[in-house]
Amino acid sequence: xxxxxxxxxxxxxxxxxxxxxVETPDVxxxxxxxxxxxxxxxxxxxxxLQSFWQRWQAEIKVFASTFLTIFLAELGDKxxxxxxxxxxxxxxxxxxxxxxxxxxxxTSLLGVLVxxxxxxxxxxxxxxxxxxxxxxxxxxxxxxxxxxx
Amino acid sequence: MDWHLLxxxxxxxxxxxxxxxxxxxxxxxxxxxxxxxAVFLGTCAALLLASFLGVMLGGSLSQFLPVRWVKMAxxxxxxxxxxxxxxxxxxxxxxxxxxxxxx
Numbered sequence: 001x002x003x004x005x006x007x008x009x010x011x012x013x014x015x016x017x018x019x020x021x022v023e024t025p026d027v028x029x030x031x032x033x034x035x036x037x038x039x040x041x042x043x044x045x046x047x048x049l050q051s052f053w054q055r056w057q058a059e060i061k062v063f064a065s066t067f068l069t070i071f072l073a074e075l076g077d078k079x080x081x082x083x084x085x086x087x088x089x090x091x092x093x094x095x096x097x098x099x100x101x102x103x104x105x106x107t108s109l110l111g112v113l114v115x116x117x118x119x120x121x122x123x124x125x126x127x128x129x130x131x132x133x134x135x136x137x138x139x140x141x142x143x144x145x146x147x148x149x
Numbered sequence: 150m151d152w153h154l155l156x157x158x159x160x161x162x163x164x165x166x167x168x169x170x171x172x173x174x175x176x177x178x179x180x181x182x183x184x185x186x187a188v189f190l191g192t193c194a195a196l197l198l199a200s201f202l203g204v205m206l207g208g209s210l211s212q213f214l215p216v217r218w219v220k221m222a223x224x225x226x227x228x229x230x231x232x233x234x235x236x237x238x239x240x241x242x243x244x245x246x247x248x249x250x251x252x
Contacts, residue, residue: 059187065230066178066191070171071199072223076216079165080203086158087204095151097204099158104196107166111175112189119180128234131177135231138170138177142224146217 073142079104162200171196174227181234 074080083100087093119127166172171192179188 055184059184062178062182062184062187063191063194065226066174066182066188067195069195069223069226069230070174070192071195072219072226073174074171074196074199075202075219075223076214077170077199079162079169080199082161082165083158083200084203086154086161090151090154092151092154093204095154096158097201099155100162100200100204101197103159103161103163104166104200105193107163107169107172108175108189108192108196110167111172111192112179112185115176115179115188116185118176122180124181128181131181132231132234134173134177135227135234138174139224139227139231141170142220142227146220146224149217 073138166196178230 079100083096087096090096122130175188175192178192179185182188
C-alpha cells in the first residue's frame with residue numbers, strides 16, 4: 001500500500017490533487033479495509049447492508065441459544081446455591097451479587113478467551129468435533145445431576 | 150460496603166465456577182461459533198441473571214422451580230447444539246471464511 005502511494009507520487013509530481021483523487025478508490029476497493037465497503041456506490045451498499053443484517057441475525061441467534069442453555073444449566077446449580085446461602089447469611093444480597101457477578105463475568109471472559117485461542121490453533125473441523133463432544137459431556141453431567149439429586 | 154463479604158463472594162464463586170459446566174460451554178461455543186461477542190454476552194447475561202435470581206429470591210427459589218426439569222431441558226439444549234455442530238459440514242466453510250475476515 002505504502003509503496004504504491006510513493007510510486008504514484010513520484011510519477012505525478014505536477015498534479016498532487018489528481019494523484020490523491022486516483023488513490024481514494026484504491027483505498028475503498030482494498031479487500032483488507034472492510035469499513036471501506038460502506039462508502040462505495042449504491043449497489044454494493046445494499047449488499048453490505050444485507051450482509052450486516054445477516055450477521056446481526058446470526059449474532060442474535062448465537063446470543064439466544066447461548067443464553068438459554070447456560071441459564072437453564074446454571075439454575076439450581078452449586079454456584080447459585082452458594083450465593084443464595086451467602087446472601088441469606090449476611091443479609092446483604094447486593095454485596096454478594098456484586099462479588100458473584102464480577103467473578104462470573106471474569107470466568108466467562110476467560111472461557112471465551114480460551115475458546116478463541118484454541119480456534120486460532122486448531123483446525124475448524126477438529127474444533128467443531130471437540131466442541132460437540134464437550135457439549136455432550138456437559139449434557140451428561142446435567143443428566144447425572146438429575147439422577148443423583 | 151462490606152469489602153470482606155464482597156471479596157469472599159468473589160473468590161468463592163470464582164473458584165467454584167472455574168472449570169465448571171458453564172465455563173466449558175463458553176469454551177466450546179466460542180471455539181465453534183461465528184461471533185465471540187455474542188457468546189460472551191450470552192454467557193454473561195445468563196450467569197448474571199441466574200445468580201441475581203439466586204441472591205434475590207433466596208430459599209424460595211427451589212420451592213416453585215422444577216429444578217430437575219430445568220436441568221433436563223438444559224441437557225436437551227446442549228445435545229441439540231452438539232448434534233448441530235456434528236452435522237453441519239457445509240456451513241463449516243462459512244465459519245472459516247468468517248474467521249479469516251475477522252483476523
